[in-house]
Amino acid sequence: MATIHLYRDDSYLREFTAKVVKVHENEVILDKSAFHPESGGVAHDKGYLEHNGRIYNVTFVRHDKQSDDIIHIVEDPSDLREGIEVKGVIDWERRYRLMRLHTAAHVISAIMYRDYNALITGGQIEPEYARDDFSLEKFDRRVFQEAIDKANEIVEKDIEVKIYYLSREEAMKIPGIVKLAERMPPNVKILRIVEIPGVDIQADGGPHVKRTGEIGKIKLLKVENRGRNKRRIYYTVD
Numbered sequence: 113m114a115t116i117h118l119y120r121d122d123s124y125l126r127e128f129t130a131k132v133v134k135v136h137e138n139e140v141i142l143d144k145s146a147f148h149p150e151s152g153g154v155a156h157d158k159g160y161l162e163h164n165g166r167i168y169n170v171t172f173v174r175h176d177k178q179s180d181d182i183i184h185i186v187e188d189p190s191d192l193r194e195g196i197e198v199k200g201v202i203d204w205e206r207r208y209r210l211m212r213l214h215t216a217a218h219v220i221s222a223i224m225y226r227d228y229n230a231l232i233t234g235g236q237i238e239p240e241y242a243r244d245d246f247s248l249e250k251f252d253r254r255v256f257q258e259a260i261d262k263a264n265e266i267v268e269k270d271i272e273v274k275i276y277y278l279s280r281e282e283a284m285k286i287p288g289i290v291k292l293a294e295r296m297p298p299n300v301k302i303l304r305i306v307e308i309p310g311v312d313i314q315a316d317g318g319p320h321v322k323r324t325g326e327i328g329k330i331k332l333l334k335v336e337n338r339g340r341n342k343r344r345i346y347y348t349v350d
């Protein structure tokens with residue numbers, strides 16, 4: 113049985129209890145976890161596991177795509193054994209910033225596509241800042257500043273961010289979602305959909321905030337021209 117990914121249904125879950133399924137060197141697999149792994153261009157969670165009053169720091173989290181397990185990289189897990197129960201605690205300050213910046217990235221990429229015909233070609237969300245690359249005919253800082261200003265208007269509207277599941281067949285009928293869905297492994301039959309009504313809709317497994325108002329004010333940090341398909345933007349939230 114693969115790890116149950118608790119953050120998919122509740123991004124606000126900060127603590128949970130779970131059973132240890134496997135310990136191998138410094139890797140720990142649990143039956144369920146709220147830790148979000150490094151994936152989809154979003155940085156991994158940090159935090160700790162606790163058992164019998166001892167704290168085990170989680171320094172990195174990755175997703176094994178083959179098994180769908182969440183693998184926690186833990187400092188010295190030698191006292192952890194298969195079958196014991198642990199408490200997991202997420203570094204919430206870090207995670208909440210990732211959620212806010214990740215949701216901001218959805219809004220910005222939707223505006224870039226809608227108003228400037230720019231496709232997102234890459235990106236990375238860190239707790240301190242986010243960066244995105246766009247394919248854009250002409251490099252112009254004002255375009256990015258305008259897109260950020262428009263994104264802040266959507267933040268102020270405080271729109272609900274909806275999470276639901278659709279069959280692959282139904283999801284593929286939604287315009288704009290197809291390109292991303294095609295990149296999914298063909299064995300995935302149910303897709304998790306993240307929709308900001310009137311703004312953006314994507315198949316996406318990551319953690320987001322519940323309302324755009326939670327993003328807070330988005331600030332443009334800098335822009336870089338790395339070529340036609342890499343008009344790069346850095347931004348952060350307050």
Ligand SMILES: [Zn+2]
Nearest residue numbers: 214306316318
């Ligand atoms: Zn997302």
